[in-house]
Amino acid sequence: MLSFDNTQVAFHDKSNSELKKAWWLFRMIGNPTLVKAGAGLTRFALSARLPVSWALKPTVFSHFCGGETIDSCDPTIARLGRSNIKTILDYSAEGKETDKDFDYTRDQILATMEKARNNPDIPYAVFKPTGVARFGLLEKVQAREPLSIEEQQEFERVKGRYLTICQRAKELEIPVMVDAEETWIQSIVDEMVEEMMIRFNREKPLVYTTLQMYRHDRIGYLQSLVERMREKGVYTGVKLVRGAYMEKERERAAERGYPSPIYDDKPGTDKGYDDAVAFCIDNIKDVAVCVGTHNELSCKRGAEKMISLGIARNHAHVSFSQLLGMSDHISYNMAAGGFNVTKYVPYGPVKTVVPYLIRRAEENTSVAGQTSRELFLLNTELKRRKQKRIDG
Numbered sequence: 330m331l332s333f334d335n336t337q338v339a340f341h342d343k344s345n346s347e348l349k350k351a352w353w354l355f356r357m358i359g360n361p362t363l364v365k366a367g368a369g370l371t372r373f374a375l376s377a378r379l380p381v382s383w384a385l386k387p388t389v390f391s392h393f394c395g396g397e398t399i400d401s402c403d404p405t406i407a408r409l410g411r412s413n414i415k416t417i418l419d420y421s422a423e424g425k426e427t428d429k430d431f432d433y434t435r436d437q438i439l440a441t442m443e444k445a446r447n448n449p450d451i452p453y454a455v456f457k458p459t460g461v462a463r464f465g466l467l468e469k470v471q472a473r474e475p476l477s478i479e480e481q482q483e484f485e486r487v488k489g490r491y492l493t494i495c496q497r498a499k500e501l502e503i504p505v506m507v508d509a510e511e512t513w514i515q516s517i518v519d520e521m522v523e524e525m526m527i528r529f530n531r532e533k534p535l536v537y538t539t540l541q542m543y544r545h546d547r548i549g550y551l552q553s554l555v556e557r558m559r560e561k562g563v564y565t566g567v568k569l570v571r572g573a574y575m576e577k578e579r580e581r582a583a584e585r586g587y588p589s590p591i592y593d594d595k596p597g598t599d600k601g602y603d604d605a606v607a608f609c610i611d612n613i614k615d616v617a618v619c620v621g622t623h624n625e626l627s628c629k630r631g632a633e634k635m636i637s638l639g640i641a642r643n644h645a646h647v648s649f650s651q652l653l654g655m656s657d658h659i660s661y662n663m664a665a666g667g668f669n670v671t672k673y674v675p676y677g678p679v680k681t682v683v684p685y686l687i688r689r690a691e692e693n694t695s696v697a698g699q700t701s702r703e704l705f706l707l708n709t710e711l712k713r714r715k716q717k718r719i720d721g
């Protein structure tokens with residue numbers, strides 16, 4: 330049976346000094362006061378145009394990111410590839426506001442696809458909806474507020490970027506995943522992604538939407554999506570995550586007096602997540618799923634479901650995905666067990682990637698047990714190596 334306990338497998342391509350560095354990093358980001366102060370200081374330094382790279386690059390950046398450019402991720406891609414872990418290059422620009430920025434991000438996505446072409450170590454591309462569109466515009470469109478002529482044209486340009494990316498995905502046969510964001514822009518993103526799926530997923534799943542299973546409406550949406558796509562003779566591509574904006578969602582709902590879209594408790598989210606994974610695997614004939622999680626139990630349940638149904642571990646329609654620098658014990662052990670595994674490898678100029686890094690640090694601080702689990706695993710491996718040296 331699948332086990333994630335083997336730290337020798339999990340860290341076999343890391344040196345002792347890399348493990349020690351990771352240990353210190355997780356020790357620091359396990360401290361909420363330090364993370365809060367660090368995040369505040371970094372945001373301030375950025376807004377004051379003070380240099381931050383010297384502090385971030387050798388620490389959090391080098392741990393959670395592949396590099397500042399696509400090509401500088403090569404060593405990471407090759408290293409993961411040697412353990413049969415594939416890379417999803419993730420250009421991590423957030424909070425951009427201008428067409429120039431959005432076109433630049435679109436071009437980065439296209440460049441990641443070009444990089445993926447003929448490179449079996451890069452099986453997917455990805456983009457974030459607000460990487461290619463202004464948040465406020467998506468919010469306005471979703472709220473069905475009247476748009477000015479300029480805004481209508483701006484929205485057409487957004488749709489144009491989706492089309493260019495998905496068209497290229499089809500030409501190069503590189504599936505592309507569209508990340509999920511806040512509920513107040515997600516419905517319009519869903520609409521656009523569904524349109525792309527209908528257009529490009531006829532022969533194989535090339536466009537993947539993302540479902541945040543902390544939302545209680547998502548299991549129903551998943552079932553209806555698969556049904557609607559099936560009726561059209563189209564594959565459904567879906568990445569399943571729990572969701573990264575829980576506090577923000579709850580706060581907004583409370584402030585504006587509408588029911589929270591998020592399950593009331595963690596077990597609710599966990600059940601929603603595992604049910605969705607099981608549903609996708611049950612419908613594997615016309616559903617392709619990327620199980621995006623650091624939750625051991627969800628990965629185990631997904632893997633066991635595949636095994637119980639006699640589905641090949643490397644079936645092209647199922648992959649498991651984690652973020653670079655997190656949960657290597659899951660990624661490396663699953664890959665060694667023959668499952669399809671990918672890592673999101675964020676890249677971009679240090680300054681651009683800061684919001685992503687702050688989210689990672691905050692997530693590791695707030696997700697109960699995540700940091701202590703990383704520390705425990707790193708410790709176990711360092712001790713195992715020491716014992717091995719003693720034993721000769």
Ligand SMILES: Cc1cc2nc3c(=O)[nH]c(=O)nc-3n(C[C@H](O)[C@H](O)[C@H](O)COP(=O)(O)OP(=O)(O)OC[C@H]3O[C@@H](n4cnc5c(N)ncnc54)[C@H](O)[C@@H]3O)c2cc1C
Nearest residue numbers: 508509570571572573593594595598621622623624650651
């Ligand atoms: C490959 C990959 C891609 C991702 N892409 C996206 C994306 O496109 N969009 C996005 O939003 N996120 C994305 N994420 C992040 C993801 O949504 C989670 O925030 C993160 O992975 C932690 O969840 P988990 O399943 O790994 O682990 P777990 O530790 O099991 O779960 C933590 C998560 O459970 C939920 N949760 C925690 N407490 C409660 C509670 N009290 N009530 C209800 N729910 C609770 C929250 O979603 C929290 O993040 C991605 C993650 C991965 C690994």
